[in-house]
Amino acid sequence: MTNKIQWEFPQALEDEAIYILRETAAQFERPAILFSGGKDSITIVRLAQKAFYPGKVPFPLLHIDTGHNFPETIQFRDWLVESLGLDLIVRNVQDSIDQGKVQEETGKYASRNALQTVTLLDAIEELKFDACIGGARRDEEKARAKERIFSVRDEFGQWNAKMQRPELFDMLNGKIHLGENVRVFPISNWTELDVWNYIRRENLQIPSIYFSHEREIIERDGMYWPYSPFLNTTEEEVPFRQKVRFRTVGDMTCTAAVISEADKLEDIIGEILEAKISERGARIDDKRSEAAMEKRKQAGYF
């Protein structure tokens, strides 16, 4: 096989996602898009815009704000909402902490990542959302490979892998009991590369932290952590400036950077493809391979 670069976006994936979003709008009373400001949720917003054009996007965006976001992500979020005329609902993890529903973690690995679930479930209950649209993809990890497109959650937001409904052809069964809700995953069949190729084809804006920029970082466990007031550091962890970018966007306390000069989409896609090619063997050494770095990040992350 050749290693010709795969730039083209498979159109069937967009058609499928738009079909799913239209079914979501029709089958549920109060659907919402779970918006994190990351590339996957930006893709979902674009798909929703296209699915109902020239009508409005019939879903509000729900952002669970941990308070530890990259400021660039929040800026981007507000810009996107403003420029597309979307409705944005923000619920804060800080409120859940203040209400005593969750406790702030301590220690150098403290993060609010796990705390946001409680805030999310409260928001779903408060706002009576019966469907929450997310950007999860089956290629991300093994458990997600089993997710349905319409994934039913009980009153406590739990996913029961054993009780999943079979999904046949394109027929989506969104019937639920009162109190249950559905997570909808329109880009289930996309890979990371598909998302990037789509962003490129659609010429979408994304937060600046996806591109190479100089930033203060520290090194910990072989990963590069963004230095911020939210990160608990030890005395040995001295911040230094480095050109980096982020491959995924989460909180500043749990998203590691990769050393990169990629400042254009083409370069980012090139990096992903190169990381794939290096998988065959010794061409790029491990330290420079960002694929390995990212996976390590994920291992700590999940």
Place this chain on the structure above:
Amino acid sequence: MEVLRITTSGSVDDGKSTLIGRLLYDTHSIPQDKMEALHAASKRKGLDFTDLSLLTDGLVAEREQGITIDVAHIYFSTPTRKYIIADTPGHIEYTRNMVTGASNAQVSLILIDARKGIVEQTYRHFFIASLLRIPYLVVCVNKMDLVEYSEARFNQIVEDFQALIASATFKAPSIKFVPISSLYGENVAARSEKISWYSGDSLLEYLEQITFDHADNSHPSRFKVQSVIRPKTEAYHDFRGFAGKVVSGHFNIGDEIISLPSQQKSRIKTIEQFETQLATAEARQSVVITLEDEIDTSRGSMFSKPENAPALLKEISAQVCWMDQQKLVPGKTYLLQHGINRVKAKVQQIQHVIDVTSNKIVEDKKELGLNDIGKITVKLAHPIFADSYDANPANGAFILIDEFSNSTVAVGFVD
């Protein structure tokens, strides 16, 4: 770029996991760290090669733990196209997963162990591929290395399989036999030198060449309306567009259409995909259609060409695969979902149950439980606009939903 969907099914030891691992490996779809983990795991097991079957380990672990075995989705791409493999276990108790995995597939990949030849599971895979009318059937005769790459052995298996096909009611328009060794990558991506008597394509070469008829000329034109878009903004004050999906066939601007159930006719004024105006909408595309006239159309309506509109069916006979722990209860009201429409449905009669392995009617069995396949008659509260599955698969399937549990309990194929 095209997407090709493949369904594969098999047991732990027929080399299916190795084959999938090999396809991923040869298309450079395994990240470096995963590859390193594979090397290490293989070494721990005392192997002197990298065991690619460990990639799809999830399923094996599931089986050992006794939890639900499901459909796993695996993705890889080549410069030509993107592949989605729906991988399911092949035992009889997973028939419903096999049917689910096969429901979106264009290619059914059947693996045969060259040493064992055709076994019980082969019949089952073939039956399901036939039931679902999957157009491309690829039979991989695997583990050729264990039969010394014998041409005679391969020919014998091909002959046996041809006999099996001869007895079937449906024959895939394209059937391909490939002798492979997934362990050594012979004829998987690259052509094998060891199997010099075989001059055909490798598995991947064959998959790469499968062509698509986007206009879907062999099937009648059907468009399902998911919603009516009426922005009522100043710029789009009178806009009334029908957002939906081309189920089968194709539509051009200017085509006369009939809308069901209202039976009113009009012509297509525009076909839109966001800001782009299209001349044609092809099968599986999601578009917005506007019409010349205001006719009675809403969510659930179906457009077709007047000369070959689907019949309005209030009673159907269908093959079903039962997917729920609770058996089918004749006389009970279920919801039947055809495409995006749901109607109340009562199962009148279970006509017969089929043995998936022998393709014969099971004598004296008149009930449908989990994983059973049989024929039923159903009475509907409102008509559906379905084609027979045989004539037009994309508009001939339905699901049954239990009104109390809301579960999807069956999939059906209209006669």
